[in-house]
Amino acid sequence: MARRVACGLWLAMLLLAAPPVLAETEPATTPSPVAPACHAHSDADVPLAAMLAPGRVWDCNGGGWDDSAPVSWLYFDAASWAGSAPQAFFTRISRFERIDIAAVDRGGAVRRAAHDERSARPIAAGPVFTLPVPAITEATEAVVVRIAGPHSSTMVTEARLTSDPESTDWGMEEVLLLAIVAGILVTPLIFDLHFFVILRDRFVLLHAAMVVAMIAYVILAGGLAPLLFDISLVTMAIGAPLAWTIGVAAASFFMVAFLEQEALSPLFRRAMQAMGWWSLFGLSFFGLQFRWTQGFDNLGYFLGFVPVILVYLACLTQAVLRGSRSARFLAIAWVPILAASTERLLRGIGVYAGPSTLDELIYLALALEVMIVALGVADRFVAIRRERDRAVAAALRLSDLSERDPLTGLMNRRAIDLRFGELRASGYEALAVFDLDHFKAVNDAHGHEVGDRVLVTVAQVLRSDPDAFAVRIGGEEFVLTLRGDDIETRVERLRQKIPVKVAREIEALDTMVTASVGLVTAQHESVQDMTFILLYRRADALLYEAKAKGRNMLCSETIDGAARANRPMRASSR
Structure with a gap:
């Protein structure tokens, strides 16, 4: 069907582009219907x-x-x-x-x-x-x-x-206009599909449902259906009003989901949702046109739209007055449809008689509506994406703050607990515990401000290894997870760099700040179930061994399925 509508759209444009040819081929006089x-x-x-x-x-x-x-x-x-x-x-x-x-x-x-x-x-x-x-x-x-x-x-x-069975009040121009409108209505479905894939928001699907219903209405109520397929009068007679009521219901739910939360009061939101359900079930019932409802279904169908139109106008007015940007798009798009629908309502209940070509007002209003609302959906899409991006960024900042040590900028204990499995999977197979020797004496002699500067300097040293993930556990204790080659040599180099860096950066110190380190390496191939707690306890035990042996040294151990003997290494002090 989409291909036939597209062909109809192409043909409409082609014929409308050549009015002189049409004028020459038409009969000189066409008897008007009586x-x-x-x-x-x-x-x-x-x-x-x-x-x-x-x-x-x-x-x-x-x-x-x-x-x-x-x-x-x-x-x-x-x-x-x-x-x-x-x-x-x-x-x-x-x-x-x-x-x-x-x-x-x-x-x-x-x-x-x-x-x-x-x-x-x-x-x-x-x-x-x-x-x-x-x-x-x-x-x-x-x-x-x-x-x-x-x-x-x-x-x-x-x-x-x-006098011509194929001639009615409608001329070729009106039929071509319908083909153009149907083609225009197909376009927003592409945008809705694209937006929903990215946004996954309900209002996009509701707008798509509304557009599909309006396409069905134009094809059935406008009389294009016989061009596309063999169809009975009963199917067209029932299908057109049902398509319209389903479209109106989808539009009601779309408005509630599309407008910003603060655009409508709870009362107006409930009223709009009620109009959606009334359209879907109450008005659709009249549209079925049963034999036994002949005496009242036409009047019930058209007068049933009066509260819908009034609630639509009231909700749009409130949302616009509350400064809703989305409501402005809907007001521009829907007011022409509401006006054309009111005209159709008055004809439908027999207030006055008019030709069916007046229905072109509704079809033109629908074409205008889909273009404007498509712009509104795109605008809302951008706004929601911007809001979600800001929310995600704020959440990431909060998460980062909760996982980062405010003094040194290193990750904290919570961060390594959460990420240790991921680090192990990425090849981080060694864990080193650094502890500054006699750090309390630094605080006592020079104050906590100087002590904090020492901790920041140590963090800079530990962060300098590109294949290491540095964490401050608390106080003067740091943890380093490492991957790559020559891990023990690299850890020792960092340990020796600490006193040199601290002495160069903090001139107020009159003593050397050294560190003791416990290092454990658990090869990933042989020890896949090694947890952070287990590795930390082993490294911490090696750290205490280094402390017991005089401090300012590294003690290491490699685990390859069965723990090897400790292989301590004393570092020279400089």
């Missing part, structure tokens, strides 16, 4: 003869339409077709029980044709169906149409006779 001169309503048992009897009251002033009556009558005067004998009767697609068409001659002769819904033929010339008219002769003075069980006022107000 409207009824009078109409009337009656009970189901009133015969044609009684309607044509003298004294029978007909309304010939264009008012008094009543879709709840069991039978509607239309009187077409022969004088109105001016020599072009009608061949077909057409009217707006809607459900009915039976249509009888009678050609009445002077002298009382009558030729009749009876039709039910199955014999009605939808045509691709607007939202109409046609029925053949009995033979018209020079003696024919009128055509009288009896419509039993009409479900719509417009079925009566928009009824016409035509």
